[in-house]
Amino acid sequence: MSDIFREVDDDLRREQLKRMWDRYGTYVIALAVLIVVVTAGWRFYEYWQDTRAQASGDRFVAALRLADDGKHAEAAAALDELVKDGSGGYPLLATFRSAAEKAAAGDDKGAVAAYDAAASASGAPALVRDLARLRAALLLVGTASLDDLKARIGDLADPNSGWRHSAREILGLVAYRNGDLAGARKYYEDIANDQQTPSDMRQRADFMLSVFDARLGVPPEAPTAEQPAAPAEPAKPAG
Numbered sequence: 001m002s003d004i005f006r007e008v009d010d011d012l013r014r015e016q017l018k019r020m021w022d023r024y025g026t027y028v029i030a031l032a033v034l035i036v037v038v039t040a041g042w043r044f045y046e047y048w049q050d051t052r053a054q055a056s057g058d059r060f061v062a063a064l065r066l067a068d069d070g071k072h073a074e075a076a077a078a079l080d081e082l083v084k085d086g087s088g089g090y091p092l093l094a095t096f097r098s099a100a101e102k103a104a105a106g107d108d109k110g111a112v113a114a115y116d117a118a119a120s121a122s123g124a125p126a127l128v129r130d131l132a133r134l135r136a137a138l139l140l141v142g143t144a145s146l147d148d149l150k151a152r153i154g155d156l157a158d159p160n161s162g163w164r165h166s167a168r169e170i171l172g173l174v175a176y177r178n179g180d181l182a183g184a185r186k187y188y189e190d191i192a193n194d195q196q197t198p199s200d201m202r203q204r205a206d207f208m209l210s211v212f213d214a215r216l217g218v219p220p221e222a223p224t225a226e227q228p229a230a231p232a233e234p235a236k237p238a239g
Helices: 002-068 072-084 091-105 108-119 126-137 148-157 164-177 179-192 200-217
Strands: none
Touching: 002 072, 002 091, 072 091, 091 108, 091 126, 108 126, 126 148, 126 164, 148 164, 148 179, 164 179, 164 200, 179 200
């Protein structure tokens, strides 16, 4: 008797499965086909992206070879094309290198425009955008006003900025060029007093502070206990 009941149960399950397949089988097949198509499309997209990135890398290397041969204008033109239609991270790299090549060719205006483009790139990391702003400001040290440079990199001179040392030095140079000795001295004083200032930059700051103090008539600091005053020269005996 148990075998008969088992056969009946099996027949019922088969009948239920058949009904479900008749009702949903088309959707199951469509879903399976969709999964296969999407997977294949994604793999093709990855392959296409990799191929484009490799081609962009080859173009970037070719542009660098032009630069190594001293053909800076041609290298900049090739890099500008890569910025327009390159793939991966190469457009951003090309923007920076194009700016450098334009500066090497004497086209400071074009170089600043390239750095400005990198600084405004929405997909670039903030660190890279700030570096582009500093590079552009460095090219403008000899021509821009202090207000213009403050608008560009003034926030980078704040105490919490990782670029504060370079930003302060650039702003100090511009202030000095514009005749604002007191303002320039303040920037270099901030550099000298910052415990995290690199040693070479601190040495430059100390030198510039001595220049400013001499021109502003600031008396030298009194010697400290760790730095005693130099002994006075002995009086010469009467002849």
